[in-house]
Amino acid sequence: MPNQLAFKDRLELTIALANNQHNKVAVLDLDLDNFKLLNNSLGFHAGDELLKKIATELKTCISDTGTLCRVGSDEFLIALPNCVDEQTITTFVCTILKSVSQPIQLAKQTLSLSCSIGISVFPDDGNNYNDLINRASEARRLAKKNGGNGYYYFTEQLNKNSLEFLCLSHQLRDAVVKNQFVLHYQPQLDLVSGRIIGAEALIRWQHPTEGLLYPAKFIDIAEQTGLITEIGIWALKEACQQAVTWQKSGIEPITVSVNVSALQLRRGNMVSVVQTILNETGLEPRFLELELTESILIENIEQTVLQLNQLKALGIKLSIDDFGTGYSNLAYLHKFNIDKLKIDQSFVRNIDTPANQAIVLAIVQIGHALGYRVIAEGVETEAMKTHLLTSQCDEAQGYLFAKPIPSPLFYEFLLAR
Ligand code: C2E
Ligand code: MG
Ligand code: MG
Secondary structure, three states, X not given: OOOHHHHHHHHHHHHHHHHHHOOXXXXXXXXXXXXXXXXXXXXXXXXXXXXXXXXXXXXHHHOOOOEEEEOOOOEEEEEEEEEOOHHHHHHHHHHHHHHHOOOEEEOOEEEOOOEEEEEEEEOOOOOOHHHHHHHHHHHHHHHHHOOOOEEEEOOHHXXXXXXXXXXXXXXXXXXXXXXXXXXXXXXXXEOOOOOEEEEEXXXXXXXXXXXXXXXXXXXXXXXXXXXXXXXXXXXXXXXXXXXXXXXXXXXXXXXXXXXXXXXXXXXXXXXXXXXXXXXXXXXXXXXXXXXXXXXXXXXXXXXXXXXXXXXXXXXXXXXXXXXXXXXXXXXXXXOOXXXXXXXXXXXXXXXXXXXXXXXXXXXXXXXXXXXXXXXXXXXXXXXXXXXXXXXXXXXXXXXXXXXXXXXXXXXXXXXXX
16 A cells, blocks of 8 residues: 555546546545544454455455545545545445445454545645645544545535435435336437437436426436436336337337437446347337437447447447537447437537537438438438438437427327328
């Protein structure tokens, strides 16, 4: 374990890197609760053993992402680089609290420990070693004062945010069990014929007290807590079921598109999940499309190609959502067995500028050259539609045609056309 001097070096390096990449760095000051009491009653030898075990636990939590050092008898410092937001930090801190509190076997006894953690964040709470360390330890004293076994951010607002995060993630778990989700549907049109050819299923959460919540409020939390797997399965099944219901009612069959998060692809056994749901609902595979995020194009390319091939072999369609905003690895794009690119709405929104026109045109051309269809999202005006037609974009989706609406309204919308 590095000593405090080495820790200082590492933290300063981490800060310099984060400064260039506009990332946050969290500094954690961790102190075991009631360690002196344990040390005195168990004896120093057992106390040493205990510290070793805790240090090993902490190392495992941090793996190779952060830096850990021991400063006092039972005090540790942790530097956590590449924190995108404070939710990443809160999630990590909760993991530490949980692993420290796991029962430890020592001197034929089972002990249960806890700790207090103070957190300061670069650049919000300081931009140098001293400020960050001092503020983390000030926050740690507050955590202790509040009874220990917990954490405290130096910045009050972050305490509030993190409370909201924990509260929401708890309620989200409940929402899965209580079935509080609903899908709204937004039509997708063929630009030339004007025909409705599909519907994107967009999830909403009917929160018991907050009303209808949009995905921006909870999808991140669902991903960070892993709940997205369960929620994703629900959404997929619900959308397939709905498509079958529409078909049975006699309207012309349309494709339903379901959003799939990168985490679902990486963790879940998507191929068998999709297969099972198709079997259970009886939806013909060609009427299901999965919208994947661009980020999957850069991770584990080989494995992703394999997985997408397996999904395609089921007979379903695949599209890349928000294309052009993430990490479009053009070198690999042609290797992916997909059907469609979805031009991100930011390009459509500003399509009246020459730069965005050029980008939209380029995406359409890349798509067509690779044999994919291209759809634009966020189409709000006739002018945007005209630009897209001129660029030979195939399909469109947006408020100009309809907002996402509950399924009964969507059915009426289909009938009225
Ligand atoms: P997305 O897949 O890119 O969905 C398009 C978003 O743009 C939707 O927001 C939609 O309501 C909005 N939109 C559609 N037309 C227009 C328009 O003309 N103008 C403007 N300003 N906005 C328009 P929504 O429903 O809030 O969904 C946000 C994101 O949440 C989605 O982005 C998708 O990434 C995610 N999401 C939604 N449902 C699910 C789901 O079931 N699973 C997963 N993993 N993610 C989902
Ligand atoms: Mg989408
Ligand atoms: Mg999108």
